[in-house]
Amino acid sequence: MTVQVATCSAAQLFSECLHPESSSSANAIVTSGDETITGALTIPEYQRPYCWQDKQLDGLLQDIASHTQRSAELPYYLGSLILHKEDGKLNIIDGQQRITTLALMGCLLDSDPSTIGGLVYEHPNSQQQIKHNLQWLRDRLDRVRNWIDFNKLQFTLVITQSEDDAYRFFETQNSGGVRLGGPDIIKAHHLRAIENRTLQPQFARQWEAMGKLDSTVSALLKGRFWQSVKPRELPSHNQKQLIRDCIVDELAQSTGDGDDIAYGRIRRQIGLAGDVSQQADQQGYEVRQPLNAGINSIRYLTYFQALHQRYWESPELPHLEGYQQFVEWLKKRKGCDYVAKLYEACLLLYISQFGESQLEQAAKKLFRVVYSRRVSNQKSVRENSIPAFIRDQPVLDWIAASYTPEQCFEFLDAFELKVDPSNLDKNSVKRRFVEAVCEQFGLNLDADQYEKVFASALDQKIKGVQG
Structure with a gap:
């Protein structure tokens, strides 16, 4: 050439x-x-x-x-x-x-x-x-x-x-006829927004070090768009131009002007004498927080890219062996791409609020709710069924509205898991998923028990699981 x-x-x-x-x-x-x-x-x-x-x-x-x-x-x-x-x-x-x-x-x-x-x-x-x-x-x-x-x-x-x-x-x-991807465009926007020109090379290198941002940005958009207070529709994953427009609007054009600010929950312990001690479960940013152009948005994306890599993409967590083993098993499940994307958003939202507190327990309780679509549907999980599910079961709001992991778990445990019997009697993706879940959680069930016993058996295991 x-x-x-x-x-x-x-x-x-x-x-x-x-x-x-x-x-x-x-x-x-x-x-x-x-x-x-x-x-x-x-x-x-x-x-x-x-x-x-x-x-x-x-x-x-x-x-x-x-x-x-x-x-x-x-x-x-x-x-x-x-x-x-x-x-x-x-x-x-x-x-x-x-x-x-x-x-x-x-x-x-x-x-x-x-x-x-x-x-x-x-x-x-x-x-x-x-x-x-x-x-x-x-x-x-x-x-x-x-x-x-x-x-x-x-x-x-x-x-x-x-x-x-x-x-x-x-x-x-290019990808799908779109000249630049959304993350590429917001990069230029935020680097230009840094007033101190001597810092631009430093943050440009920081951005490049993040690598490919698509999965993290996709999870963040779900966390920010799919909420009851201000619900917004996300385009289908194959509508690349519309997805790019959403990224640019949400993470660039709609950002404000100002300092690098991170919002988060703080617990204040008040003693008998009125003395106050404070503690935060996490030291970074929250998924749904307002953003400012420039350094604030760059660090926000850097933080969540690191979380996504550490807790989902490439977990190396010897101190959380049970959690790591579970997510590595979960990522191997076939026919679950759309629910997996929702799960990633839930996981980032939970960790951004509560850090590693009871993380294995949270991961399994979130699995029970989010992956319910795999067994409650007759056959496959369609992309447009996920936002419909969120409207009926606002799991992201349950996390965001909780002050403690225990409060979040109450929301998750109250969800009713249902099993549709369709396609459980043959070698289908759905049947193989149920069999894999039974093996993972030690559910000793025969195939003829899946319809009536699977939900209650899984409930018993997960609602009482200790992280």
């Missing part, structure tokens, strides 16, 4: 710098290999229409304004543009939405807005959206004039010599 890389400003991109006759200009766009980039920016016919709407326009303006207010001397980075060079043209493979939006702003700021950066839009949907967005920006012209300086908007250009290479490069940084 032959790839050329260059950095340029939006001003360069929309000027004559890409024309062959301007190759000797001091303002030319030059790659790291000292090659001058030339060619006409073009949108291939097969590209999707221009579709940015008010929300995306407003978000871009706000981000640029916020960055400019904090560090007017530094450029605002707009990401990479992937271009395929062909017959004197630079086909835009990735970046059409951003380029078109900036071109519209340029039309309003230029005294002769006769073209949109030389780009041609033939799709009716693109033309309609351009008209709408041009008017939207015109109505906010003061914001555009105050905050948009094309000389301080910066891109990375990635230019390939073949279309296949362009899309191969595109796919290496």
Whole structure:
């Protein structure tokens, strides 16, 4: 794969710098290999229409304004543009939405807005959206004039010599057609929000050290969205664009401005003489706490990533041998992916409130409630059945509302476990799950007892289990 890389400003991109006759200009766009980039920016016919709407326009303006207010001397980075060079043209493979939006702003700021950066839009949907967005920006012209300086908007250009290479490069940084994953976007948001620029490299390294955040962020979203006081719907896992939007909104755009604050429960022991002693079961953050942009959110995610790794992903807990053995067994269960994701959210919420206090007992009591879907359903556990279950049995709220593990256990023990007899009489995923549970908890049951005895036998074991 032959790839050329260059950095340029939006001003360069929309000027004559890409024309062959301007190759000797001091303002030319030059790659790291000292090659001058030339060619006409073009949108291939097969590209999707221009579709940015008010929300995306407003978000871009706000981000640029916020960055400019904090560090007017530094450029605002707009990401990479992937271009395929062909017959004197630079086909835009990735970046059409951003380029078109900036071109519209340029039309309003230029005294002769006769073209949109030389780009041609033939799709009716693109033309309609351009008209709408041009008017939207015109109505906010003061914001555009105050905050948009094309000389301080910066891109990375990635230019390939073949279309296949362009899309191969595109796919290496995309998932399901989404240009950047949610965690990648919130990373940029929070690093930019750190006012002390000398600290940015330190927190950038801290972020990179966290590794892949998808599972942790998924659990945190469930913990924050699935609550009775402020219930919010989470998109399906395969709706990647909507999931990304939820991550960006919840963990970036909806964060406030302020210090690094961690909320948590504190127990105050009051003596006969009125003397007070205090103790906290955990020293980190709570799942549902409000967040501030920058260091606060970075440390919040670092904390929960560490919890997820330590207590679920790769537990090495010799002092909690029973807990470790149980979760390692649990992760091997087949056909339980959706309930396992809910279980992860419950586990993070519990540990963020109570630390390791009675953790083995909590893990098994949570299992009894959350994994009940595996036996109460007729066959498989569908993804959309999990939020429905949470509405009827708000297990996350039971944890969040409890002041002590014992109070939480009262909620969990009050849950009624039911078994649907369907598919228990044959070699099914459901039957194999029941058999595995019987073996794990020492339930000496025959297959013909599963329907009537399994629930009561498991209840007896788990409700009285000691951690």
